[in-house]
Amino acid sequence: MDFMKLLKSLEELLYELVAWLVFYPLTMWRSVITPLRMMRYADIELSDRLDDQYDDTLSPPLFLLITLLLSQGLSNALPSV
Known part of the structure; x- marks a missing residue:
């Protein structure tokens, strides 16, 4: 078991x-190209049931977390002057 x-x-x-x-990548692309549309999309998704939220993109907190982790990793990987 x-x-x-x-x-x-x-x-x-x-x-x-x-x-x-x-x-x-899909969420990043949409956020860079059409940020206002993504903001409206997030508002609409928040009114959906919890199981139906963010079916085709990442949720904003998860998107932010992954972006911060990737940028921190990239910053640590590149040599500093």
Whole structure:
């Protein structure tokens, strides 16, 4: 029983990671090209049921977290003067 729960958790984690790999660039592109439309989209999504929110993009807090982590990683990877 515990092995099946672990396997199910691993499956959900892998699904989330793949979804992030797909939806992060899409969300970034939309945010850069049409920021006002993305702001309206976020307002509309917040009025949806919790299960139906952000089906085709990342949620704003998750998007911000990943962006900050990527920029910090990039900053640490590049040599400083």
